[in-house]
Amino acid sequence: MKKISGAQILLEILQEQGVEVIFGYPGGAVINLYDHLPEYSCRHILVRHEQAAVHAADGYARATGKVGVALVTSGPGATNTVTGLATACMDSIPMVVFTGQVPTPLIGNDAFQEADIVGITRPCTKHNFLVKRVEDLERIVNEAFHIAGSGRPGPVLVDLPKDVIAGMSVKKDAVKPLLKGYNPNYTGHAGQIQRAMKMLFKARRPLFYVGGGAVLADAATELTALACRLNIPVTTTLMGLGAFPEDDYLSLGMLGMHGTYRANMAVTKSDVLLAFGARFDDRVTGRIDKFAADAKIVHVDIDPTSISKNVDVDIPIVGDLLDVLKKMLEVVKDSNEEAERCAAGHDEWLKQIAHWRDLHKLSYEQNDIIKPQFVVEKISELAKGYNPIISTEVGQNQMWAAQFFTFTKPRSWLTSGGLGTMGYGLPAAMGAQVAFPERLVIDIAGDGSIQMNSQELATVVQYNLPVKVVILNNGYLGMVRQWQELFFDKHYSSTQMSHAPDFVKLAEAYGALGLRAEKPEEVEPTLIQAFSHPGPVVVDVVVASEENVYPMVPAGEAISNMLLV
Amino acid sequence: MKHIINVLVENEFGVLSRIASLFSGRGFNIESLTVAETDDSTISSMTIVTQGADHIIEQITKQLNKLINVIKVVELTESEQMARELVLLKFAVNSGAKRLELLRLVEVYQGRVLELGPRSLIIEMTGERAKVEAALEVLGPFGIKEMSRTGMVALARDSCK
């Protein structure tokens, strides 16, 4: 058989794996790969910073469910991927990142642009590999895709020494992964599922607590069917937004530190809590011993380490959410009478929840200064017909987006939940827009965060990715300022952005459209103009500078202890 | 309580570092760790001694299992295992009564003399951790000049399976 180079082998595997797009940035160590890239069908998007390549692959993966791919050079190219990897790792996003490396004989010699990226990224990848021989390349790359996309997904890094890429070998066909120690369990235990359903049927105040796992498992339809059939209210985490339609009367919105009053109260008073693909994160639970203290807890998760990590669980079910939910729906079908009785038995509970809803709605007062919540509500309203995808930066902008946008579909929400990475939103939006050129992709941004990756405006203009960046410009690192206001006597140390660029001119400098809204009545027409523009747009919305995100549970308090205004 | 965790891992570079960084990154403690190849040269066996409440130990075993290179994890308490430790001790003792006394004690603990020099001797001691500890306490006053200790190696007792 004919020998081909490592670079060609790699690119052929990517083709076999169905990779449509690589987000990347070249350099000396990967120059051989770039040399062959144009010969293959796979599209390459040249970003302006490697961090953005990884976030873009991440946004692509979240929006499509496929494995995202990024390619960078050795040394600084590789180290620039670390934040992107950690972001994806925390949120269980499937991706494979290829890094160049110095030739194998030079490894360990402090060679030019050498970094021990496998050592550096060990704790922030699901797994990583250094390919030492070109003969191992095919197996390892296939293993990388397999690991990234299966079980609890996550990022995998493959380090490619230059001599491996340049080396010659034979490409075999479809080399099966050889992983003795990796065999994720997908099927939920039938007995445990029966027990859980029995408990659920008897519950008086049941609640579904739904995390990002429901989105990752593509289980939104089944989840919605189960909740609606049994008439059980649903609250989602930041990561779970979109897994259950928020316009349904059973939706309580988000729970946790900035969750709705009714969601946090419902958790506190529930008697059976079903956690689906959620991990009892401290931003969700607050003070852990007060979290669902009266409830029996059922926890369904594909990752055994998530179960009983932070709270004791009464019925653990390890498995793929989709499989477990399908089995639960079967149990419902087989126990029609009980299901009927269950569905009819929550009136009082739902009445109580409706009371909580009316007691403290998410609210704000729109006066003559634009309120950021108003902007998000307008976006939600105006984007409705466009099948939108929303990404966010981090801070107040992210929380207002989570609270005031009405999410109805999974995989339409891109946000850095676990790591909270400022600078995530624009590149992630870019990645999603590559996957869905026709959809309306909006980055709800903060004036601080957008400056962390604003160079990607060049990329979206170059590839005509019509991303809309809406900056909620409060002139502050708002979320930190809010903490300073509430817990540090308004000591606004280093949170005022006293020197920001003119974002309209910045957009124009990159060749994008720049728009500004300064008065409440300008918001709607400006957004309409932005959404109907065929290219990328930056909308600078000048909003109230000291608005706070409420409700707020102070860190470490019980989630029923909310600051309400 | 003390727990001994036996871990079978793929014999690849970087695996030890994955295990070590799992413990340090998650704040678990390692009392001792030994690694060696098994009869299958592609697989290594690790014995890790750790301490912690039950839910910590549960997390440790789950997290170990989650590592891609980990093939099998067996976690048992001390009494469920046959566990041994080996220690080498160097003493600076000249001939004379003191040396005779030392040799007698070494014999009591079923130690072996590996090297007998005019001014020093090296002895080897194996046994359960408790026995090794006891021996060290008794032999300590003779002035241990250097010491090298393996940490625990262990196998599950068949009666526990």
Ligand SMILES: Cc1ncc(C[n+]2csc(CCOP(=O)(O)OP(=O)(O)O)c2C)c(N)n1
């Ligand atoms: C990379 C990074 N650095 C620092 C932080 C800490 N941080 C969290 S929110 C925030 C303020 C963000 O400001 P801005 O983007 O203007 O958003 P706002 O809260 O004002 O809406 C900061 C600094 C972070 N999350 N990420």
Ligand SMILES: [Mg+2]
């Ligand atoms: Mg701001």
